[in-house]
Amino acid sequence: MARPRRIVLIRHGESQGNADDTIYERVPDHALLLTAAGERQAQEAGVRLRELFGGERVQAFVSPYRRTHETFHLLGLDPRLTRAKEEPRLREQDWGNYQDAEDVQRQRTARDAYGHFFYRFAQGESGADVYDRVGAFLETLYRAFDNADFPPNVLMVTHGLTMRLFCMRWFHWTVDEFECLSNPGNGETRILLLGPDGKYRLDQPFDRWRTAESDLSRYHG
Template sequence: MGRPRLIILVRHGESESNCDKSINRYVPNHKVPLTARGHEQATAAGKKLREMLLPGENILIYTSPYRRTRETTQDIVSQLGNVEYRVYEEPRLREQDFGNFQFDEEEMTRIWKDRARYGHFFYRIPNGESAADVYDRCAGFNETLFRQFSSDKFAKVLVLVTHGLMTRVFLMKWYRWTVERFESLKNVNYCEFVVMERQENDKYLLKNKMRTWNDPQPDPIITTTTTSPDSDGNSIEEKQNQIRILYEQVRKEEELNNKITVQPTDLAQVVKENTLKEHELLPDVDADVVCDIEDVLDGAGQNWSEMEYGESEEH
């Protein structure tokens, strides 16, 4: 079997739409480029990747065909020197489809509120995709990888240059995580490496501790959310803070509209208990990345906020 020693998922570098969400109203999502800082992040990622290689190891890179991921890939390979590598575009690694050109800020805010109430995984963006749709194409891509692993000539290191949501969906499929666990996870940072290392039993250990919505958050502040592409980068943090405030408003509205006391023996409690038991029995889940499922079941709606007008910290 030609299973690679490492599988590394890399989110693209900072893009222009990460700094100015209004871009998504007139630039196609797949044509959004990196910022200057995004190029710096991708170049640094290339240096890091080269340092992670063992002598003589080669690399196979699959990249989403979006401009920001292709630019990230180009910057990465520019730092590999004489390392042997191959690069292929893989449309199944593309970003979640957010419905072509996006609506104005008021309408997008309404959509994210709807997703918070409906559920992040199953809510389908108008004219676009749900995370469940992304899961389906990710499953097909995983099957392709497993077939390729049968070749002894498969590369020693597999790198997937993709997007924040796709990274989480890929891990969900690979490690058989529940929907609740997926919804509890935050996006990885720009050009952050998510590393899966092959063990002696040929299974892959997730080396990262994935961040969840239960992690401590800074006190919210009210700031602007739109800045120019040459901003100092604070726009992302500002945007997250404002979205947290908006989510708190949504949560309070939900509390006022849901005053029904749940009995311990009702169906919801049974489903919750079964979900917890299922999570505890999953064989391939790394203990370092276990999240508080009980909290997630009680408040999983909040990570509607992690997608900006396209991906919210994602694009």
């Protein structure tokens, strides 16, 4: 089994939706573009990632959204060393077709009170749904590790919530632990590093907005 030395998660650069909530009324979520600031964030992240990867090969998995495709291309990775595949299971949480800004704000408030993992947007997904499809993707990824020629680096160009749920699934965090975490900023990365003991560890934690309360939180593997 060829386990990669690094699994890099990166959130797309700032999108039109990050800058203007009302655009969801006119443009499908998957079709939103990067802003000029988002393009700069992706380019700056590319400088860091090219230095990190050096001359090593990379297997990239990219969410099918426009903003993640744009982010990936602006990273400027060497195409001779990089294999890229679109991966729909790494897409954003589905909020359901065109959106009314006032209704979305109402649902966001309700989600904050109900819980981000369990709250289901009308006509959309809950965090638990995203967790399940991320788990299905992990099964595919584990099978890919069986290839003796698998690259030493994995890159996932995805979304903030999906990044948190990927790590929740990988590290077996509880729901309560997940609820404590904030999304990374646009263009930010989290890296799973393979240690000498064969276990992966995060290079840096997610920011926390509260402390976990569950008695199970201290038993995570």
